[in-house]
Amino acid sequence: MNFEKFQKMVGNQPAKIEAQTDKKGEGTILLEGRGLELMALSMQIAQDVIEKTHTDVENYCGMLKEGISGKNDDSKADEESKEESKSITKEQFKEAWKKVMDDLLDDKDLDATKVLLFSMVSTKCANDMCEYLFGEGFKDE
Numbered sequence: 001m002n003f004e005k006f007q008k009m010v011g012n013q014p015a016k017i018e019a020q021t022d023k024k025g026e027g028t029i030l031l032e033g034r035g036l037e038l039m040a041l042s043m044q045i046a047q048d049v050i051e052k053t054h055t056d057v058e059n060y061c062g063m064l065k066e067g068i069s070g071k072n073d074d075s076k077a078d079e080e081s082k083e084e085s086k087s088i089t090k091e092q093f094k095e096a097w098k099k100v101m102d103d104l105l106d107d108k109d110l111d112a113t114k115v116l117l118f119s120m121v122s123t124k125c126a127n128d129m130c131e132y133l134f135g136e137g138f139k140d141e
Contacts, residue, residue, distance in 0.1 A: 015041045090134045097126045 015033030031038055050060050100122070104115060127137040 013037045017041055017045065090130065093126075093130060093133065094138065097122075 013034060015037035016030070017032075017038065018030040019027060020029075021027040033041070046060065046064075049055070050057060101119060104110070104118060104122075107115070110118075131137045
């Protein structure tokens with residue numbers, strides 16, 4: 001979604017950001033409005049700062065990340081973090097699927113044929129969803 005679509009989605013509601021800094025570099029910020037309007041307003045501020053300082057967008061974003069996190073951006077660490085989050089999510093998906101299968105096997109109202117058929121179909125669907133979401137299936141799990 002681009003900035004213009006985001007602004008149209010949010011609508012035009014009152015928002016206000018007042019920021020001041022002193023000679024020591026210490027700042028105070030006053031925020032008024034909903035989070036979405038404040039985000040749109042901060043996007044506009046970023047756009048104006050980028051234009052007035054002739055800063056590259058990537059460099060500006062890097063400075064924001066550094067300022068927020070208090071350290072230099074480490075792309076490798078960021079990629080490792082994404083991979084770790086991905087594996088945690090995949091693990092949670094597998095655990096949820098196993099829980100559904102355990103509940104199914106414990107269901108006394110279904111006969112063995114229905115349980116077998118459902119487990120085969122649901123395993124195929126879960127594997128397909130896992131491939132779609134994570135780029136790989138369950139791998140004989």
